[in-house]
Amino acid sequence: xxxxxxxxxxxxxxxxxxxxxxxxxxxxxxxxxxxxxxxxxxxxxxxxxxxxxxxxxxxxxxxxxxxxxxxxxxxxxxxxxxxxxxxxxxxxxxxxxxxxxxxxxxxxxxxxxxxxxxxxxxxxxxxxxxxxxxxxxxxxxxxxxxxxxxxxxxxxxxxxxxxxxxxxxxxxxxxxxxxxxxxxxxxxxxxxxxxxxxxxxxxxxxxxxxxxxxxxxxxxxxxxxxxxxxxxxxxxxxxxxxxxxxxxxxxxxxxxxxxxxxxxxxxxxxxxxxxxxxxxxxxxxxxxxxxxxxxx
Amino acid sequence: xxxxxxxxxxxxxxxxxxxxxxxxxxxxxxxxxxxxxxxxxxxxxxxxxxxxxxxxxxxxxxxxxxxxxxxxxxxxxxxxxxxxxxxxxxxxxxxxxxxxxxxxxxxxxxxxxxxxxxxxxxxxxxxxxxxxxxxxxxxxxxxxxxxxxxxxxxxxxxxxxxxxxxxxxxxxxxxxxxxxxxxxxxxxxxxxxxxxxxxxxxxxxxxxxxxxxxxxxxxxxxxxxxxxxxxxxxxxxxxxxxxxxxxxxxxxxxxxxxxxxxxxxxxxxxxxxxxxxxxx
Numbered sequence: 294x295x296x297x298x299x300x301x302x303x304x305x306x307x308x309x310x311x312x313x314x315x316x317x318x319x320x321x322x323x324x325x326x327x328x329x330x331x332x333x334x335x336x337x338x339x340x341x342x343x344x345x346x347x348x349x350x351x352x353x354x355x356x357x358x359x360x361x362x363x364x365x366x367x368x369x370x371x372x373x374x375x376x377x378x379x380x381x382x383x384x385x386x387x388x389x390x391x392x393x394x395x396x397x398x399x400x401x402x403x404x405x406x407x408x409x410x411x412x413x414x415x416x417x418x419x420x421x422x423x424x425x426x427x428x429x430x431x432x433x434x435x436x437x438x439x440x441x442x443x444x445x446x447x448x449x450x451x452x453x454x455x456x457x458x459x460x461x462x463x464x465x466x467x468x469x470x471x472x473x474x475x476x477x478x479x480x481x482x483x484x485x486x487x488x489x490x491x492x493x494x495x496x497x498x499x500x501x502x503x504x505x506x507x508x509x510x511x512x513x514x515x516x517x518x519x520x521x522x523x524x525x526x527x528x529x530x531x532x533x534x535x536x537x538x539x540x541x542x543x544x545x546x547x548x549x550x551x552x553x554x555x556x557x558x559x560x561x562x563x564x565x566x567x568x569x570x571x572x573x574x575x576x577x578x579x580x581x582x583x584x585x586x587x588x589x
Numbered sequence: 590x591x592x593x594x595x596x597x598x599x600x601x602x603x604x605x606x607x608x609x610x611x612x613x614x615x616x617x618x619x620x621x622x623x624x625x626x627x628x629x630x631x632x633x634x635x636x637x638x639x640x641x642x643x644x645x646x647x648x649x650x651x652x653x654x655x656x657x658x659x660x661x662x663x664x665x666x667x668x669x670x671x672x673x674x675x676x677x678x679x680x681x682x683x684x685x686x687x688x689x690x691x692x693x694x695x696x697x698x699x700x701x702x703x704x705x706x707x708x709x710x711x712x713x714x715x716x717x718x719x720x721x722x723x724x725x726x727x728x729x730x731x732x733x734x735x736x737x738x739x740x741x742x743x744x745x746x747x748x749x750x751x752x753x754x755x756x757x758x759x760x761x762x763x764x765x766x767x768x769x770x771x772x773x774x775x776x777x778x779x780x781x782x783x784x785x786x787x788x789x790x791x792x793x794x795x796x797x798x799x800x801x802x803x804x805x806x807x808x809x810x811x812x813x814x815x816x817x818x819x820x821x822x823x824x825x826x827x828x829x830x831x832x833x834x835x836x837x838x839x840x841x842x843x844x845x846x847x848x849x850x851x852x853x854x855x856x857x858x859x860x861x862x863x864x865x866x867x868x869x
Binding site for chain 2: 305306307309310311313314315316317319320321323324325327328329331332335342344389391392393394395396397398403404405406407408409410412413414415416417418420421422424425432436466470473474476477478479480482483484486487488491496497498500522525526528529532533546547548550551554555560563564567568570571574575577578579581582
């Protein structure tokens with residue numbers, strides 16, 4: 294899409310542009326530039342949230358963060374959980390969106406139901422989910438007993454395996470955004486393509502799998518990138534459901550930093566971890582921009 | 590950008606009766622699974638004490654938090670957040686689309702790179718800044734960092750939209766002697782109204798969802814937001830069956846503003862997210 298082509302040639306609106314960008318620069322200056330500078334400074338100190346009596350410790354914080362197995366685990370978990378979300382989106386999310394798009398009865402209501410967990414406050418949904426995990430009277434174990442599958446009952450937060458399973462179930466609930474992308478993009482697919490496929494005798498599931506899935510590959514890309522970016526922003530989802538249990542093994546970068554800063558009051562240490570996470574997130578974002586630029 | 594068309598190409602698949610029935614049943618079963626948490630929380634809230642639990646949590650303060658007040662607090666923060674994002678975002682969107690200046694594309698991509706900044710990664714500086722600016726226990730203190738984190742998305746959305754506006758509108762205005770401020774207020778803003786509504790709805794939803802900044806900045810129970818209250822009120826309930834049921838009733842009530850927003854604004858949220866989104 295061309296932009297600014299019609300502006301008179303050779304004239305620069307530099308000064309006007311600066312005026313138009315002042316509000317944006319205010320926010321960026323304060324909450325990004327100044328904030329990152331402050332992080333860089335604090336990350337080499339030992340200090341509490343009062344920010345007084347800071348002790349300079351050089352690169353110690355970075356060394357400690359980098360060698361903490363729990364930090365490495367939280368980075369890997371963030372990526373793993375992103376992977377689970379992406380798989381769920383490309384399978385369950387895709388299928389749900391396709392089925393809803395065929396215009397089944399009550400499709401607006403169904404659409405709303407599948408989006409609900411993604412749109413209400415995550416702190417709320419994750420808290421409810423956490424309550425459902427309780428071993429004795431939790432909703433999941435009760436349900437498994439009620440439907441005659443007592444073997445599926447778990448001490449959900451008692452061991453690593455079932456802790457991960459609990460997070461996976463939770464993440465599948467949260468595929469609202471991909472459903473939005475798929476239902477929106479499928480409307481732009483050429484009607485005659487599907488018509489001729491049905492005339493050739495292709496079944497509904499074949500059309501979903503062999504035709505629509507490849508046709509929506511740009512949407513897959515959007516879904517993958519947005520989920521990946523979102524995963525480093527995630528926090529509430531783990532903080533309120535498993536709380537990182539058992540023993541911090543399901544923690545993610547968000548909960549790790551939050552606990553270091555506000556739980557343990559190790560602010561310099563949290564700042565060092567923040568910077569490392571920021572670098573990872575910005576690299577992913579940079580990669581995304583490069584990728585989407587080539588498409589233009 | 591793909592426009593949402595009314596006739597959906599997949600609807601012809603409904604002609605296959607058996608497949609249509611299978612899909613309908615499958616969707617119903619899955620919908621039940623998706624509603625399972627909601628059903629659970631409502632059932633638990635009524636288990637001991639019935640609807641009286643709702644009356645109880647609505648009429649008392651829980652650790653100093655009065656639930657109806659949290660709705661108001663969430664709403665004020667959300668409106669402030671939306672105002673900042675729409676104001677700064679629309680001006681920047683216009684600048685990146687209609688103005689010519691050196692380094693424009695580079696500046697644009699530098700703005701977008703911050704799409705990925707996680708709120709947790711800036712809690713240390715935000716805490717410090719909030720103290721310096723004297724914004725602890727204020728709506729503004731929460732809305733400002735929220736707006737900073739939403740702005741990269743807003744600029745992406747609004748620039749994309751502005752690029753799609755027919756240039757002849759602006760040319761005609763330019764010939765009539767209109768300057769950029771005039772074109773911004775009398776052409777760009779009115780033409781962008783649908784996108785601004787989409788973005789505003791998203792801002793309100795994201796604000797309703799935000800837990801981190803309120804929990805960092807607001808310590809006063811009177812100013813607690815709904816998403817934050819989930820944590821604040823928890824210790825007000827002891828683990829007796831009656832009080833557990835009351836806790837669940839409170840959780841159901843805390844979801845009400847978000848659900849109302851979804852019922853009213855789902856269409857705009859979908860359009861905002863899918864038309865600008867991570868796509869170009």
